[in-house]
Amino acid sequence: MNIIIEFIYLIAAILFIIGINQLSKVKTAPRGNRLSAVAMLLAVIATIVKIQLDNTSSINWAYIITGIVTGGLIGVVLSKKIKMTAIPQLVAIFNGLGGGASVLVALSYLLFNGVTTSLNMITVVLSIIIGTVTFTGSMVAFAKLQGLIKSQPILFKGRNILNVLLFILVISLGVRAIIICQNISAAIIILLIMMGVAFILGILLVTPIGGADMPIVIALLNSYSGLAASMAGFMLGNLLLIISGALVGASGIILTKIMCKAMNRSLVNVLFGGFGQTKEDKKEKSEYINIKQASPEEVASILDAARSIIIVPGYGMAVAQAQNAVHDIMTTLEQRGIKVEFAIHPVAGRMPGHMNILLAEANVPYEKLKELELINSQFKQTDVAIVIGANDVVNPAAKDDKSSPIYGMPILNVHEAKTVIVIKRSLSPGFAGIKNELFEKNNTLMLFGDAKEMLLKLNQELNEL
């Protein structure tokens, strides 16, 4: 019978692989996701059957049913109620819970099995460390994204040294637990201390990372939660856990890599760089001269005269929940025969692909969303570029100014468009805390105000023209 269970696990693993593969194309993605869900259901059913068959004594059905019902209800409510603009937070929470579950599984495994081999203890230690860091790291990321704590990097002197020390402490405690694994009660105490240190380490690793680096952190934490599941798989000798965890681990790492490349920064720099540090030195340079402000009426007439327009959304669009207003203005412009496209910077927003999902919610066809490499050459032939709540990703300093902290980061070349309209609340700096020369260019017009409000006004003006 056990071989049948293992066989079902194998089928589930294959379905996960096919599912993820289908997730890579827009057309097949919904099917891919459902296929993965079916695979998960298969795995759960197989496991329950296995438990039933293995177990001679009483099975804790009460616990199992309570757990699934409670978790299921919370999951359904969260996924139904959440606004699309809050997706990054939600993914962070789910991620953290996955990591937390791995830790708890490792702990209960140890408490139940008692004395274990040092090889087994290695897997227990790794599950606990990775899972705990994932849990607390994700919770801090959630708190930042939800605005519960400041999204600016929280920096203090010597934090990198402290992190390194804590990391060494975690590893040494882990090694100690492995060495004394025969003395189970002492080992458990050491593991609990190790867990506490890893708990703090997870917090400290994410607090210095600011809002704009969140896409990278979320992708990385996603990878960790997969690895934690994989480690639990080693512990339990369960191939399905190992395979699925590794798939997730790999996917998270790749997205992390893509995000880092898009910012022209190394992962080490993101994790330990404390990007916001440059803020202090650059303050004196952030005075703006030659700012041209425009009213919605003026902008509307400029848009009306244009033949091609590129819209560049940023995090500001998400904050203002302006995606529907963006869609409406797109429709208005297109009705006038104006070509409208969207330029999406890889790190716009707070998670990989954040802008795409918001615009999809507002019914903007995904074919209109162009990647940086594809659209950058088009700005020269474009009449108007509208920047909505984006800042650093359109800052020409990344190209011209070698002293700029964002120098070398690929940007969208909006300044090459004939006219640039920047919709922004104020001249306050973006996440990088630096001045944006784009705002001073002769072809730039600033439209100050809330993105949604301004777009609604623009749309109104356009319709009155």
Place this chain on the structure above:
Amino acid sequence: MIELFYLLVVFILSIFVGYEMIIKVPPTLHTPLMSGTNAISGIIIIGALTSLAYTANTLVNIIGLFALIFATINVIGGFMVTDRMLQMFVRKKEK
């Protein structure tokens, strides 16, 4: 020892499979991909079930119960929210 080695082989090969599959995903799908794979990492749910099944020790059971709740939220919430996102892409094609 040799068994652990086999598990390690599977682990490493799976990482390569994951890498090859995901490197070609277009940016439009990055969010659903993350959210979907995140739900898959909830596979730890089978570990949670296993940890609940074989003991009557209350402490172990309570820990296992929380593991199961966490993992179930991860799985159910993850798949459902991913589906919600992806439906937004589908809806448009029909128009």
